Amino acid sequence: MSRSPLTAAGRAAAPSVVAEREGGTMRVMEGASVPGSQAEDRADAGAENRAADRVVPEGLRDWRIVVAVRDYPHDAATIEWALAHTVRGVDTVHLVHAYSPLRLDGCHWQPVARARGARAMAGRRVVAIALQRIAAAYPALGQDGSAVAGTPEDVLEQMSEVADLVVVGDDSLEPATPRPITWRVQDAASCPVVCVPAGYRTEAGSPVTVVVDEQGWDPVLEFGVQVAMRSGAGLQVSRSWSALHEMLPETDEWLADQQRAFDTQLTEWQDRYPAVPISARIELDDAWPGRLRRSSSLLVATSYAAARVRSLPSDPVQQACPIAIVPDGG
Structure with missing residues (x-):
C-alpha cells in the first residue's frame, strides 16, 4: 500500500451533522443519537442539540434523502446514519416503508377491503413510530414519511428517481440471503445508495x-x-x-x-x-x-x-x- 496526504496535518475538517440558519448565517448543531438505537447507551446525553459555533463549509449541496425503514428497532442504525449526515436548513428527509399489498385489485368484497386497509395501517404505524423517535432527538429537524405498497426494491428504485440519496439497512450481512435487496437496489437506483449494517456505529x-x-x-x-x-x-x-x-x-x-x-x-x-x-x-x-x-x-x-x-x-x-x-x- 502506498499513501500520500494532500493536506497539512491539523487542517480544519468540516463540521458535522445538523445545521441551522441564524440571521442568514448557517450554524452547526451536533446531532444526538436517536433514542432506542444501539448506540444510545454510548451517546453523550449532554450533547443533544448542543449548538456549536462553526460554519458549514462552502460548496455543500442540498440533498433530498430517502431513508428506508422496515421497522424502527431493526433500522435504528440506518436512521441514525442518515440523520447524522443531514444538514438542517439544507437537506430534506423522507422516511419510506414498503409493505406487501393485497394483490386483489378490483375486488370490493368487504373482507378483502379490511385486509387491504389493515396492511396499509400497519405500514403507516411503522413510519409514525420512527418519526416519533426522530422528533424526540431532533425536534427542530423537519422530516416526514410514507407507507408505500410494493416490494422494497421497486419502491426504492422509483424513489431514487426523485432523491439525491437513498439510505437503507444492509441485508447482505444477514445469513441465508441469496440475493440481498440492498444489492438489487444498488444495481438499479438512479442516485447513490448507502447500505448501513445493523448496529453500525x-x-x-x-x-x-x-x-x-x-x-x-x-x-x-x-x-x-x-x-x-x-x-x-x-x-x-x-x-x-x-x-x-x-x-x-x-x-x-x-x-x-x-x-x-x-x-x-x-x-x-x-x-x-x-x-x-x-x-x-x-x-x-x-x-x-x-x-x-x-x-x-x-x-x-x-x-x-x-x-x-x-x-x-x-x-x-x-x-x-x-x-x-x-x-x-x-
Whole structure:
C-alpha cells in the first residue's frame, strides 16, 4: 500500500451533522443519537442539540434523502446514519416503508377491503413510530414519511428517481440471503445508495474512502466530498493496483512516480474543497476491499466496482462499514 496526504496535518475538517440558519448565517448543531438505537447507551446525553459555533463549509449541496425503514428497532442504525449526515436548513428527509399489498385489485368484497386497509395501517404505524423517535432527538429537524405498497426494491428504485440519496439497512450481512435487496437496489437506483449494517456505529476519525478506477472519477469524488463535509471526516481516495497494471511495480521509485501523478490528479479537488483533508492511496494486494471496510466510515464506489467492494473483512471481530454505490455516470 502506498499513501500520500494532500493536506497539512491539523487542517480544519468540516463540521458535522445538523445545521441551522441564524440571521442568514448557517450554524452547526451536533446531532444526538436517536433514542432506542444501539448506540444510545454510548451517546453523550449532554450533547443533544448542543449548538456549536462553526460554519458549514462552502460548496455543500442540498440533498433530498430517502431513508428506508422496515421497522424502527431493526433500522435504528440506518436512521441514525442518515440523520447524522443531514444538514438542517439544507437537506430534506423522507422516511419510506414498503409493505406487501393485497394483490386483489378490483375486488370490493368487504373482507378483502379490511385486509387491504389493515396492511396499509400497519405500514403507516411503522413510519409514525420512527418519526416519533426522530422528533424526540431532533425536534427542530423537519422530516416526514410514507407507507408505500410494493416490494422494497421497486419502491426504492422509483424513489431514487426523485432523491439525491437513498439510505437503507444492509441485508447482505444477514445469513441465508441469496440475493440481498440492498444489492438489487444498488444495481438499479438512479442516485447513490448507502447500505448501513445493523448496529453500525461510526468510529471517530475514520475517513470516507472513495474507490476510483482509470476514469469516471467525478461522480464518486463529488459524493464522497459531500459526505465528508457532513461528517467532519477526511476523504481518502483509493486506487487498486489491478486497475492500473496486471503486475506489481518493479521499483519503489516507479511506484513513487505513480503516487505523485495520483496526487496531482487530485489537486483540483483539494483546491475546490479546501476544508476537506484529502489523501491518496494505491492498493497493491487483493485484500484491499476488506481492509478498507474495516478502516473507513464509508466506502464509496461506482456500480462498476460494486461487486469488489462488497467483500467482507476476514476478521469477524471487525465490523464492516457502510457501502455507498454511485450510479455509473452520476
